Amino acid sequence: MSTQSTRMAARFMVAPSVLVLLVWMIVPLAMTAYFSFRLYRLLSPDRTGWVGFNNYVWFFNSPDFWLALTNTLMLVGGVLVITVVLGILIALLLDQPVKGQGLLRILVIAPFFVMPPVAASIWENLFMHPQNGLFAALARGFGAQPILFLESYPMPSVIGIVAWEWLPFATLIFVTALQSLSSEQLEAAEMDGASAFNRFRYIILPHLTRAITVVILIQTIFLLGIFGEIFTTTQGGPGSASTTLPYMIFKQAIAAKDIGRAAAGGIIAVILANIVAYFLMRGLGRHLDA
Amino acid sequence: MGKIQLTKVRKAFGETEVIPGIDLAIEDGEFVVFVGPSGCGKSTLLRLIAGLEDTTSGVIEIDGKDATNLPPAKRGLAMVFQSYALYPHMTVRKNIAFPLKMAGMPEAEQAARVERAAKVLNLTSYLDRRPGQLSGGQRQRVAIGRAIVREPAAFLFDEPLSNLDAALRVGMRQEISELHQSLKTTMIYVTHDQVEAMTMADKIVVLNAGRIEQVGAPLELYNNPRNIFVAGFIGSPKMNLIEGPEAAKHDAHTIGIRPEHISVGDGPWEGVVGLSEHLGSDSFIKVDVPGLGIINVRGPGELGVHHGDRIRLAPAGKIHRFDDKGLAL
Amino acid sequence: MARAASPRRKLITTLAAWTVALIIFFPVLWMILTSFKTEASAVAMPPQFLSADWTLENYVEVWGRSAYPRFFWNSVVIAVGSTLLGLVIAIPAAWAMAFVPGKRTKDLLMWMLSTKMMPAVAVMIPIYLLFLRFGLLDTRIGLVLVLMLMNLPIIIWMLYTYFKEIPAEILEAARMDGASLWNEILYVLTPMAVPGIASTMLLNIILAWNEAFWTITLTTTRAAPLSAFIASFSAPQGLFYAKLSAASAMAILPILILGWFSQKQLVRGLTFGAVK
Numbered sequence: 031m032s033t034q035s036t037r038m039a040a041r042f043m044v045a046p047s048v049l050v051l052l053v054w055m056i057v058p059l060a061m062t063a064y065f066s067f068r069l070y071r072l073l074s075p076d077r078t079g080w081v082g083f084n085n086y087v088w089f090f091n092s093p094d095f096w097l098a099l100t101n102t103l104m105l106v107g108g109v110l111v112i113t114v115v116l117g118i119l120i121a122l123l124l125d126q127p128v129k130g131q132g133l134l135r136i137l138v139i140a141p142f143f144v145m146p147p148v149a150a151s152i153w154e155n156l157f158m159h160p161q162n163g164l165f166a167a168l169a170r171g172f173g174a175q176p177i178l179f180l181e182s183y184p185m186p187s188v189i190g191i192v193a194w195e196w197l198p199f200a201t202l203i204f205v206t207a208l209q210s211l212s213s214e215q216l217e218a219a220e221m222d223g224a225s226a227f228n229r230f231r232y233i234i235l236p237h238l239t240r241a242i243t244v245v246i247l248i249q250t251i252f253l254l255g256i257f258g259e260i261f262t263t264t265q266g267g268p269g270s271a272s273t274t275l276p277y278m279i280f281k282q283a284i285a286a287k288d289i290g291r292a293a294a295g296g297i298i299a300v301i302l303a304n305i306v307a308y309f310l311m312r313g314l315g316r317h318l319d320a
Numbered sequence: 321m322g323k324i325q326l327t328k329v330r331k332a333f334g335e336t337e338v339i340p341g342i343d344l345a346i347e348d349g350e351f352v353v354f355v356g357p358s359g360c361g362k363s364t365l366l367r368l369i370a371g372l373e374d375t376t377s378g379v380i381e382i383d384g385k386d387a388t389n390l391p392p393a394k395r396g397l398a399m400v401f402q403s404y405a406l407y408p409h410m411t412v413r414k415n416i417a418f419p420l421k422m423a424g425m426p427e428a429e430q431a432a433r434v435e436r437a438a439k440v441l442n443l444t445s446y447l448d449r450r451p452g453q454l455s456g457g458q459r460q461r462v463a464i465g466r467a468i469v470r471e472p473a474a475f476l477f478d479e480p481l482s483n484l485d486a487a488l489r490v491g492m493r494q495e496i497s498e499l500h501q502s503l504k505t506t507m508i509y510v511t512h513d514q515v516e517a518m519t520m521a522d523k524i525v526v527l528n529a530g531r532i533e534q535v536g537a538p539l540e541l542y543n544n545p546r547n548i549f550v551a552g553f554i555g556s557p558k559m560n561l562i563e564g565p566e567a568a569k570h571d572a573h574t575i576g577i578r579p580e581h582i583s584v585g586d587g588p589w590e591g592v593v594g595l596s597e598h599l600g601s602d603s604f605i606k607v608d609v610p611g612l613g614i615i616n617v618r619g620p621g622e623l624g625v626h627h628g629d630r631i632r633l634a635p636a637g638k639i640h641r642f643d644d645k646g647l648a649l
Numbered sequence: 650m651a652r653a654a655s656p657r658r659k660l661i662t663t664l665a666a667w668t669v670a671l672i673i674f675f676p677v678l679w680m681i682l683t684s685f686k687t688e689a690s691a692v693a694m695p696p697q698f699l700s701a702d703w704t705l706e707n708y709v710e711v712w713g714r715s716a717y718p719r720f721f722w723n724s725v726v727i728a729v730g731s732t733l734l735g736l737v738i739a740i741p742a743a744w745a746m747a748f749v750p751g752k753r754t755k756d757l758l759m760w761m762l763s764t765k766m767m768p769a770v771a772v773m774i775p776i777y778l779l780f781l782r783f784g785l786l787d788t789r790i791g792l793v794l795v796l797m798l799m800n801l802p803i804i805i806w807m808l809y810t811y812f813k814e815i816p817a818e819i820l821e822a823a824r825m826d827g828a829s830l831w832n833e834i835l836y837v838l839t840p841m842a843v844p845g846i847a848s849t850m851l852l853n854i855i856l857a858w859n860e861a862f863w864t865i866t867l868t869t870t871r872a873a874p875l876s877a878f879i880a881s882f883s884a885p886q887g888l889f890y891a892k893l894s895a896a897s898a899m900a901i902l903p904i905l906i907l908g909w910f911s912q913k914q915l916v917r918g919l920t921f922g923a924v925k
Contacts, residue, residue, distance in 0.1 A: 033374045035391060039830050040749035043741030047805060048757070050738065051764050054798040058772035058779070065774060120669055126662040134666055136909050137674040143908035144677060145859035147880035148897040152680045155890060162692040162890065164679065171695065197673065203924050206916045244920045251765055258861025262880045279770040280866075289774055296771030307766040311759055372821050393827040405822035409840040418836075419826035466826065 059300065065293035072287035085294035094270045095295075098278040099302075101185055105274055106253045108189040109196055110246055116193075117200030117245070118238065122230075124201070125208045135202075142198040146258030153191045154180065154263045184264045184272035191259050196252075200245045207241035208234070247310050254303060275299050321383045322474035322506030323348045324369060329378035331364055331530075338364050339530040341378065346474075346508065346523075351500050354510045355517040356527035356553070362510045363478055365527070369508065370476050371395050382473060393422070398467035399476040402483065404459045406451035406466075412438075413447040416465045423470070437465040440499075457488045464499070474506035481516065493519060514554055518542070526550050543638070548646040551576045557604060557616045559640070566612060572641035572649055579604070579618035580637070584625065587634025591615065593625050607633060677901075684708070684894035691890040707895035716870075717878075717896060724874035724900075726789050727864070728857040731796035732850055735804045738797075740846070743808035744834060748817055758809065761802040762921075769799075769862045780867060789872045792864060796857045804853055806921045811845025812838070848914030851907050858904050875900040 069081045089095045124134060141149065157163045158179035166176035179187045211234065219229050257276055260266060266273035266281060273281065279299060283292035324346040331339040339361045346352050354362040367373045369380060371392035380388045387395050398419070407415050413434055420430040438444045441461040451459055460480060467475055477496070481489045497520050500507050511517055517524050518538045526533040526541065526549070533553075534546040545551035551559050559576045567575045584605075591609035603623040607615045615633060617623075625631055641649040671678075682698075683691050690701040711717050746754045776795065777786070785791030815838065823837040839846070861876040868877050879900055882893055908915070916924055 033372065033391070036749050036830075037751070040745035040751075043745040044757070046738050047742035047761070047801065050798060051761060051801060055764050055767060058775035059767070061775035061778070062771055120673075123662065123666050123669060126666070127659055128663040128666045129659070130663070130667070134670045135912065137670040139908065139912050139915075140674050140677050140905060143855060143859070143904045144901050145876050145879070145904070146861045147876050148680075148901055149676075151879060151882070151893060151897060152676050155893065156679055156683060157676065162694070164696055167694055167696050194673070194676070199919070202912070203916050203920060207924055241924050244923045248919060254766065255769055255862065257769070258865065258876065258880060261861070261865060276768055276770040280773070283770075283774055284866075292770075293774055296768070296774070299768040300771045303766050303768050303771075307763050310766070311763060370825060372824065392821075392824045393829070397825070399822065399825045401818045401822055403816055403818050405816065405818040407819060407823075407837055407841070409843075418823070418828075422823075422827035422829075422832060466822075470826075 062293045062296045062300075065289055066297050068290050068293075070289040070293075072289065081290065085290045086298070088291055089294055089298060094273065094278060095275075097270055098273045098275045101272060102254070102274040102276075104185060105189055105192065105256060106250060108186075109193045109253055110249060112189070112193040113196045113200040113249065114242060114245060116197055117204050118242075120197075120201045121204030121208055122234075124205050135205075139198045139202055141195050142202075144195065146195065146256075147262045149195050150191055150259040150262035153187075153194070158187060180264050180272075181268055184268065188259055188263065188272050191263070192253070192256055195259075196249055199249070203241050203245055204238060207238055211237045243313055247313055250306065250310060254306065275302070321348055322346075322472075323381075323383050324474060324506065324508070325379075325381040325384075326369075327379045327381070329365075329368060329380060330376045331361075331368055331373065332376045337530065339368075342530075342532055344525065344532065344535070346506060348506055349504050351497075351507045351509065351520060351522045352525060353517040353521035353523070354508065354525050354527055355512065355514055356533075358512055360527040361530035362512075362527045364530075366399075366476055366478055366508060366510045370397055370399050396470075396473040397476055398470050398472035398474075399478065400460075400463045400467050400480045402479045404451075404463040404480075404483075406459055406462055408451050411448050411450055412443060412454070412462050412465075415451065415462055416443075416469055419466060419470045433469045434465075437469045440468070441465050456484050457492060460484065460492055461495075464496070468499075468503065472505070474508060477507065477509040479511055480509075481511070481513075496520065514556065518554070524554075526553060528553075544648070545576075545640065546648050548574060548576070548642050551640055551642070551648075557618060560615050562612050564611070567641075570639060570641055573644040574642040574646070576640035576642065577635050578637065579616040581635065582615065582617045583634050583636035584617060584619055584623055584631055585634070587632045589615070589633040590630065591633065593627055593629045593631060596623075596626055598622060607631065609633065680894045681898050683891055684898045686891050688889065688891045691894070707891045708899070711892055711896045711899070717899075720873055720875050720878040721899065723789060723872055724858055724876070727792045727796060727872075727874050728854045730789070730793040731800065731857045732804075732853040734793060735797045735801050735853060736808075736846065736850060739801060739804040739808055740839075741834075743805050743812050744838060746805075747809050747812035747815075748820055758806065761805055765799075765802050773866055776863075777866065785867075787868045787870065787872045792867060792872060792874070795863045795867065796860055799860070799863070800853050800856055803856070804849055807849040807852065807918045808842070808845065810917070810921055811842055811849070814845075815841050844914075848911055848918055851911040852915065852918045855904050855908055855911075 066085055067080055067082060069077060069079050071077070120138070124131070124138070128134065155163070157165050160166050160176045160178050163176075165179065169176045177183070215233055216229055219233050224232065255276060256274065257280070260272060260274065260277050264272040266277045270278070275295070276299065279292050279295035282288050282295055326342055326344040328341050328343060329339065330337070330341045342365065354365060356362050364373065368375050371387070371390060375388055378388070379386060382395055382397070407418065410418065416434045416437055417430045420433060434447070435444070438447055441464060443458070443461055443465060446454060446458060451462065454462065463480070481492055484492060493516060509520060521538055523535060524538055524541055525535050528549050534541055534550045541550055541554045545554060548561065552561065555578055557579045559578050560582070561574055561576050563574050567573060589609045589612060591607040594606040594608055594614065596606070597604040601621065603619045603621070605617045605619070605623065605625060607617060609615050617633065643649055684707055685703050685705070686697070687702040687704050687706070690697055746758060780786045780791050785794070819841070820833055820837060823833045828836065859876065861880060864874050864877045865880055868874070879897060882896065
């Protein structure tokens with residue numbers, strides 16, 4: 031509903047955004063695709079040339095790749111399950127009439143604003159450290175051996191840290207969603223004889239569907255790229271035990287200095303991300319009013 | 321001056337044709353009302369005149385000059401929107417002054433004009449408030465104030481009273497009519513309410529599915545509707561339309577009799593009273609007459625008939641005759 | 650709630666809620682406490698709560714006797730710079746998509762969001778090489794550009810959802826009142842959208858401030874912001890716990906404050922208006 035001239039102006043005004051995003055997507059991606067078929071090692075710069083799919087083959091033959099893939103899925107899935115389940119429970123609690131709502135919310139939301147390296151370093155040094163961490167002190171207090179979190183359980187530890195960072199986000203969204211549920215609906219259900227559990231099961235949970243979908247979709251976007259937490263804590267180790275796909279590619283590029291292989295890994299990551307994105311966008315599209 | 325001429329104006333959104341082609345002349349100083357059911361294209365037609373939409377083809381002339389491709393700002397028209405569209409972040413004073421500021425008018429003159437408009441519209445004590453602090457009727461006045469300060473060639477009103485409650489609507493209706501009488505500027509007014517159309521207009525344009533059904537003075541449309549659509553749309557309660565043998569008696573496919581043109585007491589038709597509404601000044605009754613269907617009757621004062629009564633009716637006024645295509649004979 | 654809860658029930662839920670909130674907040678609290686302890690007290694076993702040696706020395710040390718202020722200012726410049734640049738590009742685009750929607754507007758918005766899902770590692774090497782080629786490595790301007798591009802889809806989306814709530818009739822009224830496109834955006838749209846633009850700005854400053862991939866890979870020393878600095882701050886055997894905590898506290902404090910201010914808008918913003 032507009033005139034020719036406003037439509038022209040509109041096109042003109044969207045153009046810069048589209049252009050920069052297009053360049054930002056296409057140029058680097060094309061270069062990555064190019065490198066992925068090349069022999070390109072920073073340690074032996076004179077040996078170059080086309081290698082076909084060798085870089086890709088290396089990836090698929092590397093046991094580390096499958097481990098990294100599993101780790102990535104575990105990280106995303108684990109964090110999603112923890113944040114959604116705990117988030118709903120905490121949101122139900124915060125939705126009750128409690129004293130000091132405002133301050134409570136400020137405390138609960140805080141971890142979301144903590145930058146990943148700081149979050150990781152707090153947990154690594156102040157809590158999980160086998161000599162000086164609080165957990166170690168706690169274990170000794172009970173007369174037990176301190177748990178070597180990052181050495182013995184690197185993936186669960188990383189998942190725990192990331193879940194702590196994202197729990198506030200999920201909680202806040204669920205609290206907001208709960209507030210839009212009319213109390214009359216709940217009272218009607220109560221009049222109809224629904225127990226607390228049935229009110230949750232048949233009224234509250236369906237009401238939260240949209241919020242749950244949104245939490246899953248938005249968190250996945252960010253969780254697929256988790257990097258800072260691993261870089262700060264385990265560096266992907268011990269061995270490759272906590273290496274995710276992004277981190278594995280990073281290691282190929284920075285530590286092994288094999289640009290060709292890293293690029294192949296990058297392309298694989300793009301393809302995987304596209305598969306995920308396809309489903310996300312389909313789900314997301316239904317819930318965003320564009 | 322505010323003479324507006326539409327020639328073969330057509331509007332299509334993609335494949336769907338909203339206005340298939342309209343010719344219309346609006347004389348300077350006229351109060352013209354576009355009326356029709358929702359979706360009839362009346363608002364689109366107004367927006368075409370305003371320049372908020374492109375015409376697909378055809379010509380719009382304002383005071384003899386081709387304005388078809390002019391942007392809204394260059395057409396010299398002012399518009400009052402259904403939602404009033406006041407700028408929420410500006411005071412009433414700034415809202416009214418905005419078009420003057422955009423025109424680059426000196427501040428002193430702006431202030432003088434705003435004062436004058438505020439006085440006319442009884443807004444002087446509200447000038448430093450924001451729209452959010454005003455009532456619906458006051459907002460409406462601010463929107464009108466914003467339109468009149470520019471001294472436009474014509475005013476465009478897009479269902480301006482539909483967001484007001486019934487009592488306020490009658491008051492504002494009269495204020496707009498008085499404004500027209502004192503300004504003598506062309507006004508084009510869109511509404512779906514035929515009462516507004518009948519009471520305010522010099523000329524009514526009845527639209528249906530993007531086509532003009534009839535153009536004329538209010539009483540002309542009432543007395544001589546050109547077709548069944550206009551006959552049914554103008555007048556309240558709706559005209560009774562009767563087909564079949566009764567119509568054939570008058571040598572027509574359909575005959576129409578207004579509810580106020582039927583007398584109760586003696587007559588050729590007999591039926592049972594269904595719903596009866598007694599307003600004191602008027603009575604509305606629905607009578608089920610075998611062979612004719614439900615007949616609406618409007619009588620002055622108290623008719624003294626009630627649900628279930630068996631009464632006789634007679635036509636007592638003009639009988640409108642229509643052919644099988646719905647056109648008046 | 651239409652019904653007043655019994656005092657007993659309110660007491661129980663209040664206690665439970667506060668316990669949960671304190672557990673979630675505890676790591677941050679513990680870090681802040683540690684930052685005020687001496688190094689010896691910070692690593693003391695068993696952990697010291699109230700009996701610790703309290704000191705401000707860590708803050709003085711970190712802020713005064715290291716390159717810390719530079720990292721801090723880099724963070725400020727990069728976060729604020731990338732956000733402002735993003736807004737300048739995004740406001741016209743969001744205006745166009747919100748008020749002059751076409752058949753492909755929704756697809757365009759979805760495509761923009763999908764660029765967010767491109768894994769950063771996949772383009773790390775080319776970006777690194779391009780930065781090397783154009784002398785952008787370890788420069789603030791380079792990071793401003795990359796973070797702007799990274800967050801642009803979110804900025805556009807957020808603005809779009811805010812603009813959508815402004816009635817188009819008001820902009821049409823401005824057009825009827827003789828405003829040019831520029832005046833329409835300057836005098837009518839922008840002032841009306843100030844709350845939306847402000848919360849978009851706050852949220853994107855937060856996102857840019859906390860970004861920890863590009864800041865780590867594209868900087869070494871000169872342009873490194875706090876995220877890169879903290880990530881590489883080594884604490885072998887807990888030697889610098891207190892100083893690390895002080896540095897961390899200063900790194901998150903500005904964002905914590907901004908975040909608390911914007912928390913009402915956070916949900917709307919980050920869910921692109923899907924949850925309000």
